Amino acid sequence: MTGRITGTGSWVPEQVLDNEALSNIVDTSNQWIRERTGVERRHIAEQETTAEMAAKAGKRALEQAKVDPAKVELILVATISGNEILPCTACRVQEMLGAVQATCFDLNSACTGFLFALNTAQAYLKSGIYRNALVIGAESLSNLINWKDRGTCILFGDGAGAAFLEAEESGRYAQITHSDGEKGKALTCSSRNQKQYAEHPDAPETYMEMDGREVFKFAVSSVPQVIQELLEKEKIPKEEIRFYILHQANIRIIQSVSKRLGEAEEKFPVNIQEYGNTSGASIPILLDELNRKGCLQPGDKLVLAAFGAGLSYGASLLEWK
Numbered sequence: 001m002t003g004r005i006t007g008t009g010s011w012v013p014e015q016v017l018d019n020e021a022l023s024n025i026v027d028t029s030n031q032w033i034r035e036r037t038g039v040e041r042r043h044i045a046e047q048e049t050t051a052e053m054a055a056k057a058g059k060r061a062l063e064q065a066k067v068d069p070a071k072v073e074l075i076l077v078a079t080i081s082g083n084e085i086l087p088c089t090a091c092r093v094q095e096m097l098g099a100v101q102a103t104c105f106d107l108n109s110a111c112t113g114f115l116f117a118l119n120t121a122q123a124y125l126k127s128g129i130y131r132n133a134l135v136i137g138a139e140s141l142s143n144l145i146n147w148k149d150r151g152t153c154i155l156f157g158d159g160a161g162a163a164f165l166e167a168e169e170s171g172r173y174a175q176i177t178h179s180d181g182e183k184g185k186a187l188t189c190s191s192r193n194q195k196q197y198a199e200h201p202d203a204p205e206t207y208m209e210m211d212g213r214e215v216f217k218f219a220v221s222s223v224p225q226v227i228q229e230l231l232e233k234e235k236i237p238k239e240e241i242r243f244y245i246l247h248q249a250n251i252r253i254i255q256s257v258s259k260r261l262g263e264a265e266e267k268f269p270v271n272i273q274e275y276g277n278t279s280g281a282s283i284p285i286l287l288d289e290l291n292r293k294g295c296l297q298p299g300d301k302l303v304l305a306a307f308g309a310g311l312s313y314g315a316s317l318l319e320w321k
């Protein structure tokens with residue numbers, strides 16, 4: 001059994017913060033951000049919660065798949081920015097969608113989260129435990145960012161993307177993933193839920209902290225490496241790949257991966273200019289845009305690849321139907 005994607009959806013907040021406006025609140029410039037990252041604007045969830053965005057993206061995926069929410073068996077939400085610790089974001093989504101039968105849980109693997117959630121859903125479908133799954137990546141990173149730190153705040157944005165999978169006998173899905181906890185310090189965000197029992201510290205506000213250069217170096221070597229590993233394992237020549245749908249972290253990382261693989265930039269669709277880096281939401285938002293624009297044809301082989309906090313990275317191969 002393989003999970004076939006029968007519907008995709010996405011949702012981003014209306015509120016837009018462009019580079020010019022951002023340069024009024026932190027010492028940066030439109031030119032620097034565009035040239036060094038490719039980001040032109042990002043959407044900010046001022047009113048919406050992560051769960052609300054996730055549910056809206058999920059609803060669109062179910063509508064496209066023409067599936068009654070009450071028939072959904074599994075909901076996975078990849079997120080690092082749920083607004084509550086309990087209940088999980090996936091249970092909030094269940095409630096909002098009326099997906100009464102679904103088993104629901106969240107998965108935290110930052111920017112590789114959607115890929116890891118997709119792999120998890122595929123494993124459940126392959127084993128026959130569930131027959132369908134709604135996989136969502138949703139983030140309100142604007143809540144975790146230090147808006148005084150120009151090394152991070154210029155990069156990130158908010159939004160959600162979703163894919164609905166249905167099990168079928170035929171179909172193709174393959175994945176390779178890696179985690180490297182020794183490099184974890186390069187991208188961190190301490191919990192705001194600090195020790196309360198033995199000590200009563202005035203817990204400082206904590207924010208996402210990143211050694212951008214380290215993460216950059218990691219990405220430009222690990223992503224092409226894991227894609228090559230996947231293609232070799234699956235015995236697929238790179239010429240057969242229609243699109244490489246990469247985590248939208250930085251346009252220069254995407255260009256470097258294309259160069260290192262020796263593949264044309266046209267095979268690497270981008271939307272980072274509009275949304276910035278939306279972590280676990282970036283791949284499903286891009287997938288949904290390509291799908292809705294009619295860019296994906298039956299039989300197309302797609303590689304999805306991501307990297308992020310952990311550090312972790314991975315690539316998946318799927319055949320569009």
Ligand code: UT7
Binds near residue numbers: 111152210212250307
């Ligand atoms: O989703 C996964 C997580 N994250 C990533 O994928 C991030 C990967 N890393 C990156 O995308 C890049 O490292 C950044 C965009 C974060 C930073 O770009 P960079 O080209 O690596 O900049 P840098 O940190 O090496 O800084 C270069 C210069 C420095 O000035 P000097 O020392 O050369 O005079 C910085 O102070 O640019 C300066 N700078 C800025 N200037 C204007 C750093 N940030 C900014 C800024 N605006 N926002």
